[in-house]
Each structure stands twice: as C-alpha cells, then as structure tokens.
Amino acid sequence: MEKLVRQMLVKMGENPEREGLVKTPERVARSWKEITGGAQQDPGEMVRGALFQAEGQEMVIVNDIDFYSVCEHHLLPFFGKAHVAYIPNGKIVGLSKIARVVEAYARRLQVQERMTAQVANCLMENLNPLGVAVTLHAQHLCMMMRGIQKQNSYAVTSEMLGCFKNDPKTRAEFLTLIREKPWS
Template identity: 55%
Template sequence: MSLEKLSQNYLEVLTNLGENPEREGLKGTPERAAKAMQFLCHGYNQSLDEIVNGALFQSDNDEMVIVKDIELYSLCEHHMLPFIGKAHVAYIPTGKVIGLSKVARIVDMFARRLQIQENLTRQIAEALQKVTNARGVAVVIEAKHMCMMMRGVEKQNSSMHSSVMLGDFRNSVNTRQEFLQLIGRN
C-alpha cells in the first residue's frame, strides 16, 4: 500500500476516534503513523534469498550451533498491537553453516509482518531448515503480548513461550534436552 493511501487511512482513524487531526499534536501524525507501520511490516518486502544472500559456508562442524536471545518485535495480527520478546535458534549443520547475522535477519524478516507467535516460530524453523539443510532445527520464542497486557485480561506478568523442533531436535530427547539446557529452559 502506498504511503499516501496508508496516511489517508490513519487520518480516517483519527477522525473516527473523535480527534481533530489538525490540532498541533496530531498535525503530520497520519503520515508518521503510516511510515511507522511500513517500517514495522517491512518483512513483507523481504525474501529468504535476499536475507541469506549466499552467506552459507562449508564446514566440517556437525555439532549444535545456537544463536540465543535474539530480540524480536512483531505485531499481533488479531489486534495489531506489539509483542516483544526473544528467540533462541539452533541447528545441527550438515556440511554448511550460515552467517551468524543471517539467523537474526531471518527472525526479523518473519517478525516484521502481522503475525501470531506460533506461526512465527514455525516460519523461522522451516526457513532455516530450507536454507541450511540441517539435520535438525530448534526455535524457542518467549514474548510479552500487549494485547494481553494493555487490553482484554490486562495481565502484566504473562508471557508466551512457543517452540518448534525439527529433525534431530524432534526425534532425539537428548538433543532437545541439550538445546533447552544451553538456553536455560529445562
């Protein structure tokens, strides 16, 4: 959607809330809000190939690789309110490793879309599996959801944890336990 069209939609939201979009504090808000939403949802404009950009490297390593505490910011697709947290991502290579920053970029690409945490977790795991052809991939996400905190049940201390285990992480209790122990979740 164009910036102009999105700005017009925000102008209508302000007007429908009973606000005066011409008052000093709101002048320019529709365009600023539209730009913010475009930024918060820029994952729609990215592809896995662009993100990885060939950053796969030959390696004899066949032991678990973990990138822990990757901060993430997303928007709940039900209320368009933020959820904020961290992802822990692991994989067991089979001849190739991925550039370290690419793991965080994959997390961001999927987080920067209207999302539910359960799907976000699976999308990250499946993307890493597809790119690396790993023996296994594990993703755990912990997040606080503003739709639970700011509205509805208003539970300030609640957090959601989701996980997806593929390959060796799903099939081997020992591998899964090692991962969970290394991220401090067992």
C-alpha cells in the same frame, strides 16, 4: 494509509488538525511501512547467500535475539526474545543472518506460533541441517493493555525439526543451553 489514519483519529473523537496530530498520519504510515517491511524480504535468500562449508556436527545456537512484531488479531505489538539452534550437515550460515531471518519474519503481521514455524522451516529448507530448534518468548500488548491485563505473563512457542524432534537428548541440550546466561 495517511487518509485512513486521519479517519481513524476522527473516529477516536480526536481533532486531526490539532498541533500534535497534524503530522501523525504521515508518521504512522511511515512507521507501519518499516514495521511490516519484512513481507518484502526473502529470508531464504538471506540464508542461501551466507552459507559456508563446515565439518563439525555440533550444535550452533544463537540466544536472546530481540524481536518486535505485530499481532495480526489486534494490530498491537508483541515482542521478546528468539532462541535459534541447528546442527550442521556440511554447511553453516553466518550467525548474523539468523538474526536477520528472525527480523524478516517479525516485521509483518504475525501470530507467534506461525512466526516460530516460519523461522524454523526457513533454516531447514535453505541450510539443510540435521535439525533446527526455535523457541520464542514474547509479551503481547494485546494481553497486557486490554482485556484481562495479564502484565507479567508471556507466551512461549517452540518448533523442533529433524534431530531436535526425534532425539530427546539433542532437544534437552538445546533447552539447557537457552536457559544458560554466561554473563550473569
């Protein structure tokens, strides 16, 4: 990758030997390894490794999980907040694992719609709850820095599975809870 980044700098009309750029190929290669490192992780295993028995069937919700991903169409970042909810069916998962699952799917070349569905399906398959809801709010640098330069627009994607899909009351409760900001 370092060789390719060097070539890219030349194509941009830059001199890759100048002081600020000499180590850039190395830095870029290292940061892309981290940014796309989620592809080597197994989010399903993260969930299966942190399951606990639980009786309740009340909604569990983790709001405002920060994530950073990369749009596969432009190789530019998109980033924002994920809101994830599920209704247990005998098992719960450690809350921090939900954020880890979001991160694992964010750290790869993505489109927001697919990432939303992947997080939801991963929880549905490995936690086996009554339902899962995932909503992502994200700003895309490919929209903000180039083209039409829509500075303040953001994209919202949702995936509703199980009872969130079938029961309008459950879905409405989720949508209300992700709007609440208890600390503000």
